[in-house]
Amino acid sequence: RRILLVNGPNLNLLGTREPEIYGEETLADVEALVTRAAGDFGLEVRAVQSNHEGALIDAVHEAREDCSAIIINPGAFTHTSIALRDALAGVAMPVAEVHISNVHAREEFRHHSYISGIANCVIVGCGVQGYDLAVRRLAHLLAG
Ligand code: DQA
Numbered sequence: 001r002r003i004l005l006v007n008g009p010n011l012n013l014l015g016t017r018e019p020e021i022y023g024e025e026t027l028a029d030v031e032a033l034v035t036r037a038a039g040d041f042g043l044e045v046r047a048v049q050s051n052h053e054g055a056l057i058d059a060v061h062e063a064r065e066d067c068s069a070i071i072i073n074p075g076a077f078t079h080t081s082i083a084l085r086d087a088l089a090g091v092a093m094p095v096a097e098v099h100i101s102n103v104h105a106r107e108e109f110r111h112h113s114y115i116s117g118i119a120n121c122v123i124v125g126c127g128v129q130g131y132d133l134a135v136r137r138l139a140h141l142l143a144g
Contacts, residue, residue: 001042003138004067005034005131007049008056008075014100021101025128034071037132041139053077053084060087069094069138071131078103078113089118094141096134099124 007027010017015026025033031047038045046067048059056077063070070093077084078099088095095118102125103110116122121137123130 001068001142002044002046002066003034003038003135004059004063004070005031005045005047006056006059006070006072006074007047008073008077009051010075011073012049012051023100023127030128030131033128034131034135037135038139041135041143043135043139043142053081056084057087060084060091063093064091067093068142069096071096071098071134071138072115073098073100073131074115078115079109080114082114085114085118088115094120094138096120096138097122098130098134100127100130101125 012027014022014030015024027049035045050056050059060070070088072088072095074081074084097113097115097119104124120141123133126133
């Protein structure tokens with residue numbers, strides 16, 4: 001079985017983007033850690049990153065073909081995108097929402113997520129380790 005890992009806008013800049021908030025690890029590091037963690041549970045990973053809302057929605061739809069669960073860091077679309085929420089709800093598979101930073105300790109506009117209401121779990125403020133925790137949770141849900 002396979003997990004779809006989706007990273008949204010500006011996460012291609014990880015490692016150089018506001019490292020005091022998001023840390024030093026790159027997107028490639030994140031994709032490698034998720035692939036490694038999933039491998040421990042016999043799960044494969046397909047990783048996508050896009051800065052475009054529609055491309056993220058298309059990637060979520062395509063998960064229906066060959067994936068069993070989704071890890072998503074929707075970036076700023078977390079706080080704006082009903083369309084991405086509807087896509088995730090529409091594919092009817094376990095969803096783990098990850099935010100590297102503690103969005104609740106930041107600006108007010110980051111406190112609300114359109115995604116959390118349809119996510120199976122939400123991991124916030126654990127740095128990139130949050131992706132590893134998401135793999136563990138999804139492996140548990142898929143095994144159950
Ligand atoms: C983020 C938090 C969002 O508010 C922000 O727009 C991001 C990254 C995080 O991982 O902490 O792009 O999702």
